[in-house]
Amino acid sequence: MPLAIRIVAARALELPDRSLGELVDELSQGRRLDAFAGSDGPDTNLRTVFSWSYRSLSAPAAGLFWRLALHPGQSVGTPAVAALAGVDLSRARELAGELTRASLLHRTGPDRYQFHDLVGAYATELAGAPEHVEERRLALRRVLDWYLHTVDAAERLLQPHRPRFDPTPPPLVEPLRFDSYADALSWCEAERSSLVPVVRAAAANGLPGHAWQVALAASAYWYIAKRREDWLAAGEIGLAATRSLGDRRAEGALLMRTATALCESRRYPEAIELYQDSLRVQEASGYRDWRPTTLNSLAVAHAEAGRPDHALATFALARDEHRLQGNRWGEGVALQNMAQCHALLGEPEKAVARHEEALTAVRDCGDRYAEAICIANLGEAHAELGDHERAIRRFREAAQLHVSTGNAHGRARTLLALGRSLTGRGDTDAARSCWREALAVFDELGDPEADEIRALLREPATPA
Known part of the structure; x- marks a missing residue:
C-alpha cells in the first residue's frame, strides 16, 4: 500500500525524536490507526483515506466490511463470509469482490480473504459502533454456529468411531458437509489458524457451549495433524467453559481429550492425572460412553x-x-x-x-488411519523377530496408507522404522533416504524424534 508507506515516512519526519521501532510498537497497541493520524490535514490520515473507500461501497458491502472484523482468525473463507453476512455463497463472493476492488480486502487464495492489518483496525473500529450492537451479536453467533457444526461434520469423517455429542444449539446458518475424509482434513488444514481463535472468541462472548464443543470436535483434527499446542490451548479454554456451565458430561469428555494432548506431548505424569480425573468425573456424571x-x-x-x-x-x-x-x-x-x-x-x-x-x-x-498404524506396528514386531524382509513390506504398506489418511507424523515414524530394517539387511543408502524424509516432518512438527534421526544420520553409512 504505497499511501501507507508515504504516511509512515511523513510521520517519521514529523517526529524525528521517535524511532521507527517506536512507531511499530504504537501500531501493535490498541488503536493502531492513531499512529498514522498526521498533522497536515485529512490527506495524511489513514482513517480519512479508508473512509473514502468505505463510503463508496454499496450498503450490503459496507455491512460486510465491518462484520468481517468479527471473524476470529487471520484469514476468512467464503463460507464463513456468507455466515457473517447472513447471505448465500454466491452473494458472499459478490460482496467480497466489491471489497477487494475497493482495496479494503485482500484475496489470498481461492475463496479466501484477509485484511491488511490497518484496514482490519479500521473495520474493528466501525464494528464497535453503538448502532451495531445487536447485529454484531447475531453475526458473531452465525459464524460461531457455522464453525461448530462444520467442525463437527469434519470430525464425523476423521474419527467416525469415537464417542460424541450432537452439537447444540441448531445452527442459524447452513454448515459445510464433506464427501470424504480427504475433504474434511483439507478443510481443517485451511482453517487451522482459525480454530483456537474460534474457541477463544466463543468463550469471550458468552457462548461457552460453543467453546467446549468446538474444542472437543476439533481435537480429532489436532490428533491426526499432531498440532499439540493448538490442542492444549483450546482444551484449557474448553474445560473452563464446561465448568462455567456445570456440565459434567462435557467436562469428563474434554478432560480425556486434553489428557491425550498431554500424552502426545510426552507429558505422561500430567496425562495420567488428567485421565484419572476424567474417569472420576464420568463416574460422578453417570455418563459412561x-x-x-x-x-x-x-x-x-x-x-x-x-x-x-x-x-x-x-x-x-x-x-x-x-x-x-x-x-x-x-x-x-x-x-x-x-x-x-x-x-x-x-x-x-x-x-x-x-x-x-x-x-x-x-x-x-x-478405519484406514488405525489400519496404517497397526500395519506399521506389525512391521516393528517382525523386525524384532529379525524378519526384516517381512517388516519392510509392512512398513512400505503402512507408509502408503499414512499418506492417504494425512498422517504425516505416522508416516515419519514408519520411515524411521523402515530405515532401521533397511539397515538390517545392508541397504544403508535407502535407509538414510528414509530418515532424511522423516527428519523434515519431525522438524516441522517440533517432534523430539528429530534428534534421534540426526544421531542416526551422523553414524557411518555401514550396515548395522
Whole structure:
C-alpha cells in the first residue's frame, strides 16, 4: 500500500525524536490507526483515506466490511463470509469482490480473504459502533454456529468411531458437509489458524457451549495433524467453559481429550492425572460412553511412561468394556495397544498375534488411519523377530496408507522404522533416504524424534 508507506515516512519526519521501532510498537497497541493520524490535514490520515473507500461501497458491502472484523482468525473463507453476512455463497463472493476492488480486502487464495492489518483496525473500529450492537451479536453467533457444526461434520469423517455429542444449539446458518475424509482434513488444514481463535472468541462472548464443543470436535483434527499446542490451548479454554456451565458430561469428555494432548506431548505424569480425573468425573456424571476409550488412553500413557505391565492390564479392561458395548473398533484399538505392550515386555510372538487380531478388527470397521498404524506396528514386531524382509513390506504398506489418511507424523515414524530394517539387511543408502524424509516432518512438527534421526544420520553409512 504505497499511501501507507508515504504516511509512515511523513510521520517519521514529523517526529524525528521517535524511532521507527517506536512507531511499530504504537501500531501493535490498541488503536493502531492513531499512529498514522498526521498533522497536515485529512490527506495524511489513514482513517480519512479508508473512509473514502468505505463510503463508496454499496450498503450490503459496507455491512460486510465491518462484520468481517468479527471473524476470529487471520484469514476468512467464503463460507464463513456468507455466515457473517447472513447471505448465500454466491452473494458472499459478490460482496467480497466489491471489497477487494475497493482495496479494503485482500484475496489470498481461492475463496479466501484477509485484511491488511490497518484496514482490519479500521473495520474493528466501525464494528464497535453503538448502532451495531445487536447485529454484531447475531453475526458473531452465525459464524460461531457455522464453525461448530462444520467442525463437527469434519470430525464425523476423521474419527467416525469415537464417542460424541450432537452439537447444540441448531445452527442459524447452513454448515459445510464433506464427501470424504480427504475433504474434511483439507478443510481443517485451511482453517487451522482459525480454530483456537474460534474457541477463544466463543468463550469471550458468552457462548461457552460453543467453546467446549468446538474444542472437543476439533481435537480429532489436532490428533491426526499432531498440532499439540493448538490442542492444549483450546482444551484449557474448553474445560473452563464446561465448568462455567456445570456440565459434567462435557467436562469428563474434554478432560480425556486434553489428557491425550498431554500424552502426545510426552507429558505422561500430567496425562495420567488428567485421565484419572476424567474417569472420576464420568463416574460422578453417570455418563459412561467415554469410559472404555479413556481406559485405553490411560493405558497408553502408562506404557509410554515405562509401565507396560500396568498398561497391559488396563488395556485388557478397556478391550473387555468395548466388547460389552459391542464396539468392534474400540476392541481393535485395545488389542493393538496390548500387542505393543507384549513387544515392550520382550514377547514379540505374542505381539504379532495380537497385531493380527487388531488388524482384522480395524479393517472390519473401515478405519484406514488405525489400519496404517497397526500395519506399521506389525512391521516393528517382525523386525524384532529379525524378519526384516517381512517388516519392510509392512512398513512400505503402512507408509502408503499414512499418506492417504494425512498422517504425516505416522508416516515419519514408519520411515524411521523402515530405515532401521533397511539397515538390517545392508541397504544403508535407502535407509538414510528414509530418515532424511522423516527428519523434515519431525522438524516441522517440533517432534523430539528429530534428534534421534540426526544421531542416526551422523553414524557411518555401514550396515548395522
